[in-house]
Amino acid sequence: xxxxxxxxxxxxTATRIALAADGASIQTSxxxxxxxxxxxxxxxxxxxxxxxxxxxxxxxxxxPDRVEETIRxxxxxxxxxxIWVKEEPSGSAEMDYLGRAQVLVAALAQEAEWDLVxxxxxxxxxxxxxxxxxxxxxxxxxxxxxxLGLEVDARAxxxxxxxxxxxxxxxxxxxxxxVLGAQRGLNVPRYPTLPNIMKAxxxxxxxxxxxxxxxxxxxxxxxRRVVVEGYQLPPPRPEPKVLTGxxxxxxxxxxxxxxxxxxxx
Amino acid sequence: MSGTxxxxxxxxxxxxxxxxxxxxxxxxxxxxxxxxLAFGAGASAVAxxxxxxxxEQLLVLSEAPFDxxxxxxxxxxxAQVVRQVEPTVxxxxxxxxxxxxxxxxxxxxxxxxxxxxxGVDADGDDLAITRPVYxxxxxxxxxxxxxxxxxxxxxxxxxxxxGGGAAAxxxxxxVEVAAPQAVVTATQRNDETVELTEASRIVSGGRGLKxxxxxxxxxxxxxxxxxxxxxxxxxxxxxWVPHSYHVGQTGKVVSPDLYVAVGISGAIQHVAGISxxxxxxxxxxxxxxxxFKVANYGIVGDLFQVVPALTAALKEHVEAS
Ligand SMILES: Cc1cc2nc3c(=O)[nH]c(=O)nc-3n(C[C@H](O)[C@H](O)[C@H](O)COP(=O)(O)OP(=O)(O)OC[C@H]3O[C@@H](n4cnc5c(N)ncnc54)[C@H](O)[C@@H]3O)c2cc1C
Ligand SMILES: Nc1ncnc2c1ncn2[C@@H]1O[C@H](COP(=O)(O)O)[C@@H](O)[C@H]1O
Numbered sequence: 001x002x003x004x005x006x007x008x009x010x011x012x013t014a015t016r017i018a019l020a021a022d023g024a025s026i027q028t029s030x031x032x033x034x035x036x037x038x039x040x041x042x043x044x045x046x047x048x049x050x051x052x053x054x055x056x057x058x059x060x061x062x063x064p065d066r067v068e069e070t071i072r073x074x075x076x077x078x079x080x081x082x083i084w085v086k087e088e089p090s091g092s093a094e095m096d097y098l099g100r101a102q103v104l105v106a107a108l109a110q111e112a113e114w115d116l117v118x119x120x121x122x123x124x125x126x127x128x129x130x131x132x133x134x135x136x137x138x139x140x141x142x143x144x145x146x147x148l149g150l151e152v153d154a155r156a157x158x159x160x161x162x163x164x165x166x167x168x169x170x171x172x173x174x175x176x177x178x179v180l181g182a183q184r185g186l187n188v189p190r191y192p193t194l195p196n197i198m199k200a201x202x203x204x205x206x207x208x209x210x211x212x213x214x215x216x217x218x219x220x221x222x223x224r225r226v227v228v229e230g231y232q233l234p235p236p237r238p239e240p241k242v243l244t245g246x247x248x249x250x251x252x253x254x255x256x257x258x259x260x261x262x263x264x265x
Numbered sequence: 266m267s268g269t270x271x272x273x274x275x276x277x278x279x280x281x282x283x284x285x286x287x288x289x290x291x292x293x294x295x296x297x298x299x300x301x302l303a304f305g306a307g308a309s310a311v312a313x314x315x316x317x318x319x320x321e322q323l324l325v326l327s328e329a330p331f332d333x334x335x336x337x338x339x340x341x342x343x344a345q346v347v348r349q350v351e352p353t354v355x356x357x358x359x360x361x362x363x364x365x366x367x368x369x370x371x372x373x374x375x376x377x378x379x380x381x382x383x384g385v386d387a388d389g390d391d392l393a394i395t396r397p398v399y400x401x402x403x404x405x406x407x408x409x410x411x412x413x414x415x416x417x418x419x420x421x422x423x424x425x426x427x428g429g430g431a432a433a434x435x436x437x438x439x440v441e442v443a444a445p446q447a448v449v450t451a452t453q454r455n456d457e458t459v460e461l462t463e464a465s466r467i468v469s470g471g472r473g474l475k476x477x478x479x480x481x482x483x484x485x486x487x488x489x490x491x492x493x494x495x496x497x498x499x500x501x502x503x504x505w506v507p508h509s510y511h512v513g514q515t516g517k518v519v520s521p522d523l524y525v526a527v528g529i530s531g532a533i534q535h536v537a538g539i540s541x542x543x544x545x546x547x548x549x550x551x552x553x554x555x556x557f558k559v560a561n562y563g564i565v566g567d568l569f570q571v572v573p574a575l576t577a578a579l580k581e582h583v584e585a586s
Contacts, residue, residue, distance in 0.1 A: 013514045013534045017402040026403065037515050097368070098375060124514055126398050126405075128380050130368040133336070137372025142337050142446035145365050164509070165361040165452070167460035170334075174447035184515060185508040225377025229406040231398075234540055242552070242563040250564045251574035254546065255582050257562055262544045264466075264523050265582060 001055035001115040001154065003046040005079065006104055006135070007039045009063050009070040010125040017233070024230045035070045038120025040077070040189040041182035045150060046118050047078045048187065053154050055115070056080040062103050063087050068205065075200035076192030082205045083107050085213070094221035101134035102220065106213035108139070114177055115157075121146045121181040129181075136179035144172045145181035152176075266412050267297035270352040272343060273315065274362045275303065280311050282463075283358030285425035287418055288318035292428065294387045296353050300324060301433065302346050304331045304339065309435045316432040318425065323433035324350075326440065334362070335445035340369035345440040347374060352413055354392065359417040367417045378415035379407050383422045383541075392416070400514035400537035420463060421520055455509060459493035466492035466523040467542075469512055470500065471535075473528015473549065473568055477505035482572045483527060489579045495519070497529045513538035528568050531556025548572065 011017075012032040020027050035043075046057040059074045059082040061067050071082045085107050095103075108114060117139075122129035129145070136143035148169065149162035157176040162169050164183055192200070210216055241257065243250040259265040269291035273284040280303075291299040301320045303311055308325040315323055324346060330338050343366065347355060355370070357363035359381040371378035379385075383404070384395030392414055394407045409415070461467060468487040470480055480494070487494050494510065501511035512519055514534040520541035527548045529535060536559050539545060547560035548571050557563045564571050 011399070013537075014532075015399075016533065017399050019403070026399075096377065098371065098377070101372065124400065127396075127400060128368075129364050130371065130378060130380055133340075133365060133368035134372040136336075137340065137369045143365070143369065144336075144447055146361060163361070166462060167509075168452055168454045170449050170453070171451040172447050172449050178447070184511075225375070225410050226379060227408045227410060229408055231403050231405055233403055234401065237540075237545075237559050238561060240547075240557055240560045240563050242557055242560075242565060244552070244565045247564070247566050247570040247574045248578070250566060251571060251578040254562055254564060254575065255578045258523070258544070258546075259582065262523075262561065264544055265579075 001049055001053045002113055003049060003055065003057050003116045003118060004060050004108055004114055005039065005042045005046045005057060005074070006117065006119045006131065007043070007059050007061045007070065007074050008036045008120070008123045009033050009061070009067040010036045010123055013037065013124055019231050019233060023232065026231060033066055033070060035073050036120045036123045038122060038124070038182055038184065039074070041184060041186045042118035042120055043074050043077050043079060044187045044189040045182055046116070047190070049116070049152060053152070058083060060104060060107050061085070062100060062107070064089060071205055072200050073192065075203045076197040077190055078196060081203055083208060084205050085208045085210065088210070088217060094224060095217065096224040096226040097128055097130040097134060099220035099224055101131055101138055103210065103213065103215060104131070105135055105138045106215055107208060110208070110213070116177060117179045119179065119181050121183045132179050132181040139179070141177050141179055142174040143179040143181070144174060146183045147180050148183050148185045150180065150186065266351045266353050268350065268352045269294060269296045269299050269354040269356060270347060270350050271299065271301045271320065272355065272357045272363065272366070273301050273303040273311065274358055274360060275305055275308065275311065278307055280314050281358060281360065282425060283360060283418060283420040285314070285318050286420065286423040287356040287358060288315060288320055289426045290385060290418060290423045291354070291356055292319040294354060294385070294392070296387065298322070300350055300352065302326070302343065306332050312432040312435050316430045317427040319428050319430055320433040323435045324438045325435055326437065330442060330445045334449045336365050336369055336447050338442055338445045339366055340373055342440045342442065343370045344373040346438050347413055349438060355413050355415045357415070357417040359419045363417045367415055371415050374413065376413050376415050377409035377411065378417065379409060380417045381419050382416050383419050385416055385418070397541070400518050401540045402537050455507070461493050461495050461510070461512065461517045461519050464493035464519070465521050466490050467495050467519055467521045468492045468525045468527065469495035469497065469529060470527045471497035471529030472499055474500065480506060482569070486525070486572055486576045486579070489576055489583065490523070492523070492525070497535050526556050526560070527572060529556055530554050531559060
């Protein structure tokens with residue numbers, strides 16, 4: 001099987017988010033950048049499928065210079081090679097989800113015979129959860145997002161998927177090629193071993209410029225449909241009322257506070 | 266181009282609340298007539314409740330293949346209906362259904378989508394939109410260029426207010442359907458009673474509970490409160506509770522009226538998922554635990570004493586009122 005895993009670099013979830021002085025963007029200095037946690041599940045699933053059915057796992061990422069480190073992290077988990085669409089510092093920050101999805105689809109279109117495209121169910125920076133279905137729509141392939149379980153019938157080229165809903169799951173059947181979005185619970189991602197980290201340094205990371213894909217950042221930015229105007233931080237939470245002392249008394253007082261003051265009970 | 270189209274999701278034959286929230290939002294946005302699109306057998310039975318929430322016209326696709334969800338068939342149908350109705354705004358619920366469908370429609374129409382939106386207001390011909398990012402550590406202000414503007418609404422944020430209108434007029438739009446590719450073959454409900462993302466009260470436990478069997482204490486507290494039970498990530502990872510319980514940046518982002526964190530330290534990834542809660546109560550033996558920084562109320566103490574005491578005090582309160 002030939003599997004592409006779309007991987008995004010995001011701020012470590014431990015990051016405290018601060019705004020740039022003009023409030024128009026997030027402060028990026030001092031951020032530790034990591035592989036989107038959901039993309040780890042996508043990579044792990046791809047590796048398991050490759051090992052069961054042979055084939056290769058190709059990471060595809062669109063991002064600036066700093067993403068190479070994240071790509072190497074995915075290669076160290078065991079992916080075979082990577083395609084890195086280089087995002088130039090100017091202009092491309094303005095692109096919207098559709099623009100970015102077009103870039104990823106153009107990168108995929110440089111090669112033939114993909115069986116699967118795996119993505120994370122959502123990126124933990126923009127929380128958009130749009131890229132998977134967008135890529136599927138642009139490729140005109142079927143999709144299943146928020147996937148908790150996957151069975152592949154390679155001969156019949158059919159997939160059986162378990163998808164998470166609110167308080168429920170559903171089974172979905174679909175043909176290959178398809179786009180699948182990985183959810184936590186699908187598998188347990190492996191840690192890169194030291195030998196694999198060393199090997200990853202020598203694996204192929206093919207750099208592609210937007211121009212090589214017949215695209216340019218300025219027109220993609222011009223065509224954008226979603227414009228980010230700025231950010232704000234959540235309002236500060238009020239000073240807490242903290243009770244100490246005898247548990248029964250504290251509990252009784254809390255009930256009164258929830259009833260009288262917070263008016264929740 | 267005018268009006269708003271609401272994509273209606275049904276669950277077990279009933280309109281989901283988020284769809285009614287979308288109807289009320291559509292009326293408030295005042296972009297012109299509000300039309301709804303519903304799928305599935307029996308969808309015309311919903312004309313009354315939708316009419317009461319301001320829907321004038323209800324489009325229904327009830328014949329096969331619309332009796333089973335298929336992202337490709339549904340997205341293609343929505344795109345065709347959008348081309349016919351020509352709304353300026355299309356509203357979805359940001360549920361598993363809407364999150365699957367809306368971006369695919371966005372890709373088919375090349376129309377902009379703002380997903381999981383918590384704030385939307387009309388601003389001239391435009392929409393002023395707010396959506397949480399970094400699991401609520403910040404909010405993004407966005408605008409959508411051109412029409413239609415696609416918006417998926419986070420459940421439980423907008424009100425659903427019946428205005429008392431007559432039942433919606435029902436008709437069937439003409440759409441062309443290709444053979445479905447991805448098809449839902451079965452749905453299974455979890456045995457947990459209340460879904461976290463929809464719960465108005467949540468009691469969550471962390472590693473402070475020490476062992477899986479101690480979640481019983483939380484279940485008893487939750488039962489008196491009518492609350493759902495959640496957890497921090499490590500206890501879900503260790504299998505004390507199902508993965509679906511885990512709250513936080515890489516789990517469920519919740520927005521209940523009351524969130525009770527028991528034996529949870531308040532790591533930044535956990536707090537990100539609960540910061541939209543109206544009232545946070547923390548129970549922790551460590552007075553310096555970071556959870557107290559985001560809590561409205563806290564009790565410093567041993568949860569094995571505090572939780573049973575709280576359950577008892579609540580029972581007393583319920584019986585007295
Ligand atoms: C990439 C990444 C993503 C993550 N995403 C999430 C996420 O989405 N959600 C999440 O929750 N975590 C997440 N985490 C984990 C997070 O960093 C913390 O490790 C986790 O939230 C801590 O869980 P806890 O509060 O249950 O445990 P601990 O931090 O161990 O806290 C236990 C608490 O219980 C208290 N306690 C102990 N005994 C008692 C007692 N008898 N009575 C009262 N209190 C007691 C202690 O004082 C302590 O505060 C993530 C981590 C990473 C690296
Ligand atoms: N710039 C990107 N490069 C590669 N993959 C991406 C990129 N942006 C998003 N993705 C993929 O799409 C998923 C969902 O991202 P999002 O739509 O931003 O929530 C991520 O988990 C990645 O798998």
